[in-house]
C-alpha cells in the first residue's frame with residue numbers, strides 16, 4: 001500500500017519507537033526510498049521548507065522613510081513657505097520629499113534583495129540515500145522516510161529518528177536554548193522525556209557538533225519541531241554597515257550645524273542687512289535644503305548592493321553587508337592550503353614500505369585505474385606478500401570515498417580527494433574495491449577529524465578483525481610499536497621513517513602513513529591513541545599541485561600591500577615546498593602548532609610577524625593567530641571549512657568559508673563564502689571591496705561640493721545683501737536631478753587600474769580625511785565663484801529669472817564636468833578611457849541635459865520654478881566654465897602627484 005493512503009506520519013512519538021518500528025511506520029528501510037516514492041511523498045507533504053519570515057509591509061516601509069531628520073527639515077521648510085503663502089515653493093519642496101521617500105522606498109529593499117539573491121546561491125544540501133545510493137540533494141527535497149547521513153559541521157535538515165550514531169553530539173541551542181552540545185544515541189527514550197533530552201532524535205535546524213550519524217526523516221517543513229514552535233531560523237540580515245552608520249551620523253550632525261547656522265544668519269539678515277523677515281526665512285530654507293546631502297545615504301546603499309552583485313559574479317558570496325566594506329581594508333589574508341592554494345586533485349606518486357623502506361613509484365594521472373607501480377623504473381605486479389600490498393588495502397578500507405566513471409570515461413571522486421587517490425592506487429594494484437570492502441566488513445570507525453589527524457576503521461574478515469589506521473605520519477608513527485615486513489613484525493626504526501617522510505615532504509608531497517593491528521573487540525578501543533601498539537605498514541606521497549591562478553593572486557596581494565599567511569594541518573616541509581612553488585614570501589621560520597602552543601600572547605604577536613607558513617596546526621591555533629594579528633592592528637581575513645574553524649571565522653574581520661568543501665557551520669560563521677574554494681577569488685573580492693570603498697568616496701567627493709557651493713552662494717548673497725542667485729526651489733531641483741541622474745552613476749564605476757597597487761587603508765581611516773575636506777572646499781569655492789560672477793554680470797541687464805537660470809545651469813554643467821574628474825580620485829581623468837566614461841555616466845548625462853533643457857525652455861517649468869530661456873552664447877560660456885573647472889582640478893591632481901609624490 002502506498003504511503004499516501006496512511007494517516008499523517010506526524011502524530012507519532014518517534015523518540016519512543018525502536019528503529020525497526022519507525023521504519024515500519026514510515027514504510028522505509030535502511031536503503032532509503034526510491035526516487036518515485038520520494039516524489040510521491042513530496043507531492044503529499046510538500047517541500048521541506050519553513051514559511052518565509054514576514055517582511056515589513058509596504059506602508060510600514062513607506063513610513064520608515066520619514067524617520068529621518070533631513071526629511072523633517074524639508075517638511076518644516078515646506079510648512080514655513082506655506083505659512084508665507086509661497087505655494088509653488090511648498091509644492092516643490094513637498095514633491096522633493098515625496099520623490100525622496102519614493103527613492104528610499106525603492107532602494108531600501110535593494111541591498112536586502114541583493115543579499116537574498118546571493119544567499120540563494122548557497123542552498124542547504126543534504127546527503128540522502130535513495131535506492132541505497134548516497135546522493136547530495138537540496139534539503140528542500142527531503143521527505144519523511146528518507147535516510148539522511150550527517151557529519152560534524154552539518155545542519156540537521158529535517159527531524160530525524162537516529163538509526164546510527166558515532167560520537168554524536170548535537171548543538172540544539174536553536175531549539176532548546178541549551179548551548180552545550182547534547183550527546184545522542186539510537187535507543188528509544190521514555191514517552192515523557194522533554195524535547196532537550198530526546199537523545200534518539202536529531203531535530204531540524206540544530207547543528208552536528210561532533211561525530212556522525214544516519215537518521216530517518218520523520219518530519220519535514222512546518223511539521224518539524226522548529227516549524228511547530230514557530231522559530232524562524234532564516235532571519236533577514238540588517239543592512240546597516242559601519243560606513244552607512246558613519247554617513248548617517250555625519251548627515252545628522254551636519255543638519256544640526258546647518259540649522260544653527262541658519263538661525264544665526266536669519267538674525268543677521270533681518271537685523272543687519274534689513275531683509276524682510278519673510279524673504280530672509282525663504283533664504284534660510286534655501287540654505288538648509290542646499291546644504292543637506294539628502295540623497296547620500298541612498299546612493300551609498302546602492303553602491304554597497306552593487307558591490308555584493310559584482311562579488312557574487314566573481315564567486316565570492318557575501319553573507320553580511322559590512323563585509324563588502326571590510327574586504328577593501330584587509331591587510332592580512334590567512335588561508336588554508338589544501339584546495340584553496342592547491343588544486344585538491346590528488347594523485348599518489350610514490351610509496352615507501354617494508355623493513356628496508358623500499359620506494360615504489362606510481363604513474364598515471366587523475367582518479368582512473370590506469371597506471372603502473374614500479375621499482376627502480378621497472379613496472380612490477382604486486383603480490384599479496386609484498387609489504388606494500390597490505391598498505392594499499394589499508395588505504396582502500398580506511399576510506400569513505402567513492403570513484404565514479406562518467407559516460408565519457410572521466411573519473412571523479414565523491415568524498416575526500418586524497419581518499420579518492422587511494423582508491424585509484426588500489427585499482428592500479430589490481431584490487432577490486434567493492435569485493436575488498438565486502439570481504440573486510442567495516443564494523444566500527446573513527447572518522448577523520450582535523451584535531452586528531454587520523455582515521456581508523458575496524459574491519460572484520462572471516463576469522464579475524466583488524467583496526468586499520470591512516471593519518472598524518474608523525475601521528476601514526478607515534479601509535480606504532482613495530483613495522484611490517486614480509487615475515488610479519490619488525491622492530492620500528494623511527495629515525496629511518498622520519499627521514500623517509502621528510503624526503504617526501506621536501507618535494508612538496510603530502511604524506512599519509514598507514515598502520516594496522518589485530519583486534520578482538522567488536523568496537524574500536526575507547527582511547528585517543530586506539531591503545532597504540534600498531535604495526536606500521538608504510539607511507540604514501542601524494543602530489544597536489546598549486547593552483548596556477550593562486551600564484552598570480554599571490555603576486556597581486558603582494559603589490560597591494562597584503563600579507564598572505566598559509567595555515568595548514570600538513571607537514572612543515574610539505575607546506576614550505578608548496579609555499580615556495582606559490583612564490584610566497586616564506587623566508588621566515590615555519591611555525592608549527594606546538595610552537596604556537598608554547599608562546600604566550602606577546603611572544604605570538606612577535607612571532608607571527610616574521611613567519612608566513614604555519615604547519616601541523618589544529619583549528620584552535622587559527623583563533624590565536626587571528627587574535628595576535630588583530631592585536632597588531634591588522635585587518636584579518638581568515639579562511640576555514642570545518643566546524644571547529646567557526647570561532648576563528650567569527651573573530652576574523654572577514655571570515656571566509658569554503659563553498660564546496662566547507663561545512664554548514666563554517667558557512668554560517670563566515671561573512672563571505674567562496675563558491676569555488678579558490679584563493680584567487682579572495683584577491684578579486686578584495687579588489688571589489690576596495691572599488692566599493694573608492695566609489696563611496698567618489699560619491700561623497702562629488703556630492704558635498706554641490707551642497708557646499710550652493711550654501712556658500714546663499715551665504716555670500718546674504719552677507720553682501722544681494723538677491724539670491726538661486727532660489728530654494730531651484731536648489732531642490734538641482735539636488736534632485738543631479739543626485740538621481742548623476743550621483744548614482746558613480747555606484748557603477750569600475751575599479752581604477754591602480755586599485756591593487758596601493759597599500760590597504762587604515763583600520764580607522766575616516767572617509768572625510770584632509771584630502772577629501774580640501775577637495776570639497778576647493779570645488780565648493782570654485783563653483784560659488786563662477787556662479788557669482790555669472791549672476792552679477794547678468795542680473796542687472798537680463799533680469800533676475802535669467803540670471804538665476806544661468807546660475808542653475810552653471811552649477812549643473814560644472815557638476816557634469818566635475819563628475820569626470822572625480823571618476824579617478826588620484827589618476828589623470830583627461831585620458832581616452834577617462835573621457836569615454838561608462839554607459840551609466842552617458843545615460844545619466846543625457847537625462848540631466850534633457851531635464852535642464854526642460855527647466856530652461858518649457859513655459860510650464862519657467863512658470864513654476866522661476867526660470868527663463870537663456871541665449872546660446874551664455875550656454876556656450878557655461879560649458880567653457882565647466883571645461884575650465886575640469887582643467888583646474890586635473891592640474892591640482894597632477895601637482896599633488898608631482899609635488900607631494902602621490903602614487904595612488
Ligand code: ATP
Nearest residue numbers: 336337338448450453454455470471472568569570
Ligand atoms: P589545510 O591545508 O587546508 O589546512 P590539510 O588537509 O592540510 O588542509 P587537515 O584537513 O586539517 O589539513 O588535515 C591535517 C592532516 O591530517 C593532513 O596533513 C593529513 O596528514 C591528515 N589527514 C587529512 N585528511 C585525512 C583523512 N581523510 N584521513 C586520514 N588522515 C587525514
